[in-house]
Amino acid sequence: MTQNKDYTDCYAVIFTSKRTNFDEEGYQKMANEIENLIQHQKGFLGMDFGKDSLRITISYWETLEDIKAWRENEIHQKAIKNGQKKWYEFYSIKVCKIEKSYDWER
């Protein structure tokens, strides 16, 4: 869990994927292996993923000004206030510059 760590000036690799129905057992074995392996990798700081009730939402924006405008949106501000009052134990927001983008498709 990367909660309460300041990753400013570090890098995020956002990985999104959709599973086939094929070979769940093999997939899980590989996933566990990779998850153990990455812990020992130089420079590895931590990882967030959407299991164990951690929700991840990523939005994409043209400019930092657009992000600021969205943050200041009145209904969004109300949602943030209600979220802090009621819905969230914690949350973390990271604004990142996308330096490389690569897609693979079957």
Added chain:
Amino acid sequence: MTQNKDYTDCYAVIFTSKRTNFDEEGYQKMANEIENLIQHQKGFLGMDFGKDSLRITISYWETLEDIKAWRENEIHQKAIKNGQKKWYEFYSIKVCKIEKSYDWER
């Protein structure tokens, strides 16, 4: 779904959160409202989140060289090859520079 779009030079906001058990109905109503609202926001390009079987995994790294070294790791390379052969319909990798980081906790 942001599959097959090139977000190079755009920005990603990575949002991670953990829900309380409180007011699921209110949360869903707010989430739907925000999800509709954001579509009309200037500069909004798209959004990925971990429902509807889209998996999101984010890893954090000290340097771009560290990311490259992990990509070239032999077992990781084998996992990539097996993933393309068996496990994935598609995937997308985005390497981002984290420009701001903010955490909130109850």
